[in-house]
Amino acid sequence: MDTNAQTQPASGRGGRGARQRILDAAIRLFYQEGINATGVERLATEASVSKRTLYQHFPSKAAVVEEYLRYIRQGVGDPIRPDPAVDKRSPRVRILALFETPPAGGLMRGCPFHNAAVEAADGMPEVHDIVEAHKRNYIDGLVTLARAAGAANPRMLGNQLAVLFEGAAALSTSLNEPEPWTHARKAAQTLVDEAVSQGSA
DSSP states (O other): OOOTTOOOOOSTTTTSSSHHHHHHHHHHHHHOOTTOOOHHHHHHHHHOOOOHHHHHHHHHHHHHHHHHHHHTTTTSOOSOOOOEEEHHHHEEEEEEEETTOOOOOOOOOOOOHHHHHHHHHTTTTTHHHHHHHHHHHHHHHHHHHHHTTOOOOHHHHHHHHHHHHHHHHHHHHHTTHHHHHHHHHHHHHHHHHHHHHHOOO
């Protein structure tokens, strides 16, 4: 899953609809600066719309957050249905690709879904539903890949990889450095090779 996946906001009013400009602004600001730190007025300003226009498209800030998560969910972290180029790789290679070390120098912000779950707390229950569905689907995808790779216990391996992924994302955010991903990839390789070896025994 590309935890830094985001689109760039449209500049100005031309060429893009107001709803998409609001969503573009939300994708950038919610991820980079945080959901709670980004107010409706800031969203409207960045999207070059009035607050009234924003509320015409989204009845509340929570509705913007929900749409933001649904939107990025379409383009990140789907190990079952990757793009055609990735789909040609072996299941093992596809698993390890999920742990590729991000380039150094950028701000490590971790998983946008995890961040949203923490920030939403008990105030946005619909957000938790979206996050939970994404995480469960992601685990299911890892289990599917583990099975295709020949793991003896694909359910166990899939869950182990999910925990490893979440840990790498969290630690890289806390330390603001990419090194945890390097360690996680090595650990993932060990887990996969051992599981596959047991499956072929």
